[in-house]
Amino acid sequence: MHLLNADLHCHSICSDGSLAPAALAQRAHDGGVELWSLTDHDEIGGQAEAQAAAAALGMAYVTGVEISVTFAGETVHILGFGFDPHEPRLVQGLSRLRAGRTARAQGMGESLARVGIHGAYEGATAYAANPELVSRTHFARFLVDQGHCSNVHEVFTRYLKEGKPGFVPHRWAGLGEALDWVHGAGGVTAIAHPARYRFTPTEEYALFSEFQAHGGQGVEVTCGSHFPDEVTRYADMALEFGLLASRGSDFHAPGESRVPLGSLPDLPGKVTPLWSLWADRLSLPAPASAA
Ligand code: AMP
Ligand code: MN
Ligand code: MN
Ligand code: MN
Numbered sequence: 001m002h003l004l005n006a007d008l009h010c011h012s013i014c015s016d017g018s019l020a021p022a023a024l025a026q027r028a029h030d031g032g033v034e035l036w037s038l039t040d041h042d043e044i045g046g047q048a049e050a051q052a053a054a055a056a057l058g059m060a061y062v063t064g065v066e067i068s069v070t071f072a073g074e075t076v077h078i079l080g081f082g083f084d085p086h087e088p089r090l091v092q093g094l095s096r097l098r099a100g101r102t103a104r105a106q107g108m109g110e111s112l113a114r115v116g117i118h119g120a121y122e123g124a125t126a127y128a129a130n131p132e133l134v135s136r137t138h139f140a141r142f143l144v145d146q147g148h149c150s151n152v153h154e155v156f157t158r159y160l161k162e163g164k165p166g167f168v169p170h171r172w173a174g175l176g177e178a179l180d181w182v183h184g185a186g187g188v189t190a191i192a193h194p195a196r197y198r199f200t201p202t203e204e205y206a207l208f209s210e211f212q213a214h215g216g217q218g219v220e221v222t223c224g225s226h227f228p229d230e231v232t233r234y235a236d237m238a239l240e241f242g243l244l245a246s247r248g249s250d251f252h253a254p255g256e257s258r259v260p261l262g263s264l265p266d267l268p269g270k271v272t273p274l275w276s277l278w279a280d281r282l283s284l285p286a287p288a289s290a291a
């Protein structure tokens with residue numbers, strides 16, 4: 001039976017991706033995506049272009065965002081979908097969140113200067129099409145092009161991860177606050193790439209419990225950074241917590257991203273897809289019921 005090819009996670013030049021929203025829409029469509037969402041970090045400025053490009057291609061679209069949250073001292077990413085992109089509290093909350101990035105990026109530049117890498121703040125800023133959204137990815141691209149490392153991943157390992165010279169601690173949104181922004185704008189939320197957080201089992205349980213208690217409904221089960229055993233583990237967690245499952249490549253840039261748009265395996269059969277929520281509105285095929 002045909003399962004819907006949904007890809008609900010990727011980034012454009014409005015955050016740390018390298019392609020414009022319309023170019024991503026075309027790649028998603030070429031990759032066989034039937035339901036798409038652009039989920040820029042802390043930014044929804046690309047939604048109108050993404051939505052219009054998807055419509056022109058006849059591809060179903062839901063609005064999206066990936067919000068940076070601090071939970072138990074760790075950065076957690078919360079995906080939001082299907083919200084009204086003009087809702088004032090969401091718009092203002094994200095705007096405030098982005099504002100914190102500039103001072104952080106300046107601090108990263110100063111930290112890197114102390115290990116002999118000069119001009120990184122200016123360099124990274126020049127790589128960011130959105131001046132409000134300078135991310136570690138932009139520093140990584142600058143350091144690769146300056147010859148300090150051979151690829152973006154190596155820059156993170158040597159310079160940008162916690163404990164490395166370019167890392168600057170930062171306080172992002174609170175979990176409840178981020179969930180309220182999205183839910184208050186009529187959207188739903190999902191925990192992004194849960195296998196990527198360095199939580200103890202107790203902390204992870206707390207994240208899922210608090211997320212659910214605040215009305216969170218989904219978890220990314222199949223995604224570009226999950227290994228097959230992690231897909232199985234979080235499919236089980238989705239069932240345990242009564243959460244719907246999401247699927248997304250987390251595509252950022254050709255040559256940087258391992259997984260092209262639309263090419264991930266289907267969700268495991270035992271979970272209920274997040275997009276079953278939108279079956280009526282998007283006139284999607286009815287979801288396969290769990291056996
Ligand atoms: P920021 O929001 O500025 O802290 O940047 C986070 C972004 O850095 C993530 O969304 C990823 O795109 C990227 N990133 C994080 N860790 C790695 C890694 N190990 N290798 C490559 N990119 C990474
Ligand atoms: Mn990113
Ligand atoms: Mn993420
Ligand atoms: Mn992402």
